[in-house]
Amino acid sequence: MTFLSELPRSKKPLVGFIKKRKQAEAWIKKGAAPKLIINNHEEPPVWYQRSFWLANQSLHRLFAKQQVKVHVIPIQLGPYQIRKKRLQSTYWKGHRAYLPKEVDRSIRRALAVNPDLYLILSLSVSPYRGWGRRYPSEVAQNERGQRAVCKYSHHVAFRNKLRGDKEYFCPSLYSTVFQNEAKAAVIQLIKDLKKKPYYRAVVGFFLAGGDDGQWSPWARSGAHQLSDYSPAAQSGFRRWMKKRYKNIRSFQSSARSKKIRSFGAMQIPSVAQRLGRRKVLFSPSRDRLVIDAETYLCEERFRTLLSVAKAVKVHAGKRVVVGSYFQDMVYGRNHANACSHVRLRSPYLDYFVAPLDYGLTRRPGWIGGLSVAHSSMKLHNKLFLQELDFRTKVSTYVNDEYDHFVIGRLNDARSFHAVNRRETALMKILGMGQWYYSLAGGSFHAKYAKVGIKESVRLFHQEQSHSTSLVRPQVAVIVDGDSAMFVPRSKFAVNVSPSTRGMRSALWLSGVPFSVYDIRDLARIPVSQYKVFVFANSTMLQRWQRQWIRKHLKRNGRVLVWMHSTGYINSAGASLRHMRSLTGQRIRVVKTFRPLSVNMSNIQKGVWRGMNARQGVVGYVPSGWEFFVSDPKSLVLGRYSKGNRPAITLKKMSGWTSLFIGAPGGLGPDLLHRIASYAGARTLGSAGNLLATNGRLFLLHGVRGGKVTVRLPFRCDVHDAFTNARFASKARTLTLRLTPKQTIVLRLFRR
Known part of the structure; x- marks a missing residue:
């Protein structure tokens, strides 16, 4: 299907109208959830981003009709032309040479549809094509001295010669030369923008760089x-x-x-x-x-981003919001996700974006794919938006395998609404937002997609005044980027990822409200709120962290959950004594690297009765040394499949309870639900389906499906959030028939 281009209209009437507009300014207001404020008015965090390579298939008119007022406009600083035979630079034409008319054309395309739109300019921070030849030592290299070659903002090879006109050399993200010249280009861009009336509509900037625009290392060659x-x-x-x-x-x-x-x-x-x-x-x-x-390679690759972000703030001439792509240890694919603190603590970055994770988890009938420690995000007053790059029946076809296993094509109304409602409700419940990204061009022209966008925007508007959650999670999960540096790259995918990225399934399917924090925020966590703390991958804990845990967490009946090698290393070295002191249990280790699986014990008492025989994450082969417990005072909840040694144990301490899980990613939804019940923490319903609430909205998404009884946070009337159909009056519990892949979003009215 081909769509008509939204071609810019005549300049004169458009310029005249825009000149009458008030200068738009934006900032993030601190509160229970970060809020986007534009000219003293709160704007719902639902944005639209145009495809950066299919400008002629922009959907500004479609989204403007759905009351989406913030539109993201791609501006290519450096080379990027897919459809043309030759690679051409856009704004950054050459050494200290710029081409303002390219920016003018992109902005006019959006404002011609609706001159009242607010614009975020997405800047691709990459150099002009000849930059790498001018500065060969500033180009990223592999160990053999071969230079990194880019094509379409992706790293494609390491070699010292370019092939064809669409390739260029990738700048080193550690180059001060690139940092300074990129900053100079952006400063000049802002100077050019200020001369235009269109700048009145600009409320922010989005800075993309590195591989795929996500500030990732140039590392696609294995x-x-x-x-x-x-x-x-x-x-x-x-x-x-x-x-x-x-x-x-x-x-x-x-x-x-x-x-x-x-x-x-x-x-x-x-x-x-x-x-x-x-x-x-x-x-x-x-x-x-x-x-x-x-650590250096992880942290310092963001210096160009932070330098440019600071330059934007200083030279914008008004208050603007600045953001970038962001993924942390919750995404947890490799070491590159381990240093989120560098950006979270920056005063020059206001918001972050991460794609709804690609793969099977984004499809109907699964958990989605949130890739950030959302509680730390709010702790630092950073607005987060989930990128919804949906493909529908009108999107470009690649092949069946890609459509199913990677992009999760939504070919009908039922599947689109199941996913769109799941993500919309979840973002609103967590106090976050979303932007719709038409990366494949006209995906959202499907009739059912238009309906879905409209109801999502309406939900955000209806709930806009209710940012304070009425339900406080009582389970906190700690992910640890610092500890990730102590795991070799060859072991990361089977030793760290199962406990971070893989554990998302355990969290979202547990039926337990939870928070996720980065270890760097440990001392800022509101401790009194939580009854359970899960240390997902804290292999290395510093002395002050151990002392803080002992002073603040080991009390008031809390349950502390230690995963795999938590506490094995401190600044002085590695020792089982460190683990024994931290966990209060006698831990031993078999130093043979191998896959680790656990069989649960057949316990016939208390909350541990009838546990699922197998626990842990799906889609991983957790591996590592076999840390096990040899303590007569510990209750054995599970044993390693090989060797039968105690792998999951519980020990009551003075004022707190220690629970050790030996296998990476060994915490399954069923076990987490039982741990929460044991600690007296709030649960929403049995494990197996995606359940979440903030006390105003209640989300159910069918994974296992079946008859589901949910515990409402208080006595309330229950209505369908989209149709307003009444489910119950003055209810404390609600029983529903939930089919797999079905999404139900309820609105709660306290009585």
Whole structure:
């Protein structure tokens, strides 16, 4: 199906109308949930982003009709033309050379549809095509000195020659030259924008960079070709290490070695060292340089982003919001997701976006794919929007496998509404937002998609004044990016990911309200709210963190859950004594790296009666050393399938309870539900389906389906959130027949 382009209309009447507009300003207001404020008016966090490569299939008119007022306009600084034979730069034409008319055309395309729109300008922070030839040492490189080659904002290869006119060299994300020149280009762009009346409509900027625009490393050539070994990255590493340690003796003390005698002699460790195929965990002393290098490569790749964001704030001439893509350890694919604190703590970034995770989890009948520690996001007053890149029956076809397993094509109204309602309700319940992204062009022209967008926008408007959740979770999950650096890259997918990325299924299917925090926010968590704390992957805990846990968490009857190797390493080294002191249980280890599966014990008492025989995450083969408990005072809840050693144990301590789970990702929905019940924490219903509520909305999405009885947070009248049909009056519980893949969103009225 082909759609008519929304071509810009005549300039003169449009310019005249826009000149009469008030200068638009925007900021994020702090509260129970971050709020987008535009000219002193709260704007619902539902945005539309136009396809950056199919501008002629923009949907500004469609979304404007659905009352979506904030539109995201792609502005390409550097090279990006898919449909043309040659790769051409857009705004950033060459060395200190710019082309303002390209920006003018993109903005007019949106405002011609509705001059009252608010615009976010999405800037692709990439250089002009000849930049890499001008600065070869500032281009990202692999270990062999081959330069990273980009095409369509993606890394495609490592080689020192370009093939064809659409390729260009990828800039090192650690290059101060690129950082300064990109900043200069953006500053000049803002100066050009200020000369135009269209700037009155601009309320913010979105900064995209790195691989796929998500500030990811150039690393699509396999684990054996990791970057970045460029001169720019190497010199940046030496500066970073000097700033970190002050003097070389301090580093030598941490590494317990004098082999490296100066910062000038330091090099980023080899790919083989970073992969650590013969290691299970890195030693905090012997592998100090590897750990520091991985930390540097993770944290410092955002310096260009932060530098440009600061420049935008300083030179905008008015209050604007600035954002970027964002994924953290909840997404947890590799080390690149481990340093979320760098952006969360920046005063120059106001909002973040992450795609609804691609893969089977986004399809109807599953949990979706939220990729952030949402509680830390709110703690830092950052607005989060989930990117909904939906494909429908009118979208471009690739192949059946891609449509089903990757993009999750929604070919009919039933599947579209199941997913769209699930994500809309969940974002509203969590105090977040969403933007619809027409990456494939005209996906949202499907009639059922238009209906879905309209009801989503209406729901956000109806609930706009209710940002305070009436239901406080009593289970807190801690994800730990710092500890991830102690796991070699070769083991990450089977040792860390199951406990972070994989554990999303356990959390969302448990029937238990929960919060997720980053370990760096440990001391800021409102502790009194929670009865259960789950440490998902905290292999390394510093002395102050252990003391804080002992002082603030080990009391008031709380249940503390320790996953796999939690606490095994501290700044001094690795030892089982650290784990025993932390958990209060006698833990031992079999130091053989192997898959770990657990069979639950047949316990016939209390909340542990009738547990599912197998617990853990789906789609992973959790592996690692076999940490097990040898403590006569511990209740054995589960044993390793191989060897029958105690793998899940519970021990009552003085004022608190310790629960140890030996396998990475060994916490299943059923077990988490029972832990919450044991601790007296709130539960919404039995495990097996997606349940969530903020006391105003109640979301049910069928995974297992069946007859479902939900516990309402208080006595209330219950209506369908979209049709207003009444389900119950003055109810405390509600029993429904929920079919797999079905979404029900209820509105609660307290009585």
